[in-house]
Amino acid sequence: MKxxxxxxxxxxxxxxxxxxxxxLIETAKIEVTDAGTHSEASVDYPDFGMAVAKAxxxxxxERAILLCGTGLGMSMVANRFDHVRAALCSDVxxxxxxxxxxxxNILVLGGRVIGDVLAIAIxxxxxxxxxxxxxxxxxxxxxxxx
Ligand code: RB5
Numbered sequence: 001m002k003x004x005x006x007x008x009x010x011x012x013x014x015x016x017x018x019x020x021x022x023x024l025i026e027t028a029k030i031e032v033t034d035a036g037t038h039s040e041a042s043v044d045y046p047d048f049g050m051a052v053a054k055a056x057x058x059x060x061x062e063r064a065i066l067l068c069g070t071g072l073g074m075s076m077v078a079n080r081f082d083h084v085r086a087a088l089c090s091d092v093x094x095x096x097x098x099x100x101x102x103x104x105n106i107l108v109l110g111g112r113v114i115g116d117v118l119a120i121a122i123x124x125x126x127x128x129x130x131x132x133x134x135x136x137x138x139x140x141x142x143x144x145x146x
Contacts, residue, residue: 008035008052010045012069013111049077057081071110099129
């Protein structure tokens with residue numbers, strides 16, 4: 001059973017969110033909770049980033065995807081929450097490493113940075129790559145000292 005995903009974006013990445021959501025539901029067969037936004041009308045990305053990151057922080061969802069224009073604002077918001085390891089990825093290698101070494105539980109994408117085909121390749125890799133654990137877990141444990 002694949003884990004459910006919660007997804008959220010602002011208006012700048014709304015079109016890419018819809019593409020990613022369709023891939024998750026139709027191709028990857030993953031249950032998706034869409035936290036919005038639901039149109040290209042201007043909104044504030046922290047409102048959506050906070051809702052999604054809170055759900056991961058409170059362990060209501062194991063994994064999430066956040067999108068904004070650059071992915072930067074959503075990353076900054078999400079990484080303020082306990083237990084969140086949000087990774088902004090614009091290439092497949094970083095997506096793979098964010099799972100293998102960082103156990104990233106939120107993938108962040110920039111809707112004005114990457115195209116649909118690359119975004120889907122990044123999402124696919126991120127979903128399918130496991131965490132390596134071992135020495136990397138020991139490093140993640142140090143996050144809790146902060
Ligand atoms: C919205 O204009 C834009 O600032 C937002 O999508 C994001 O890129 C912020 O980091």
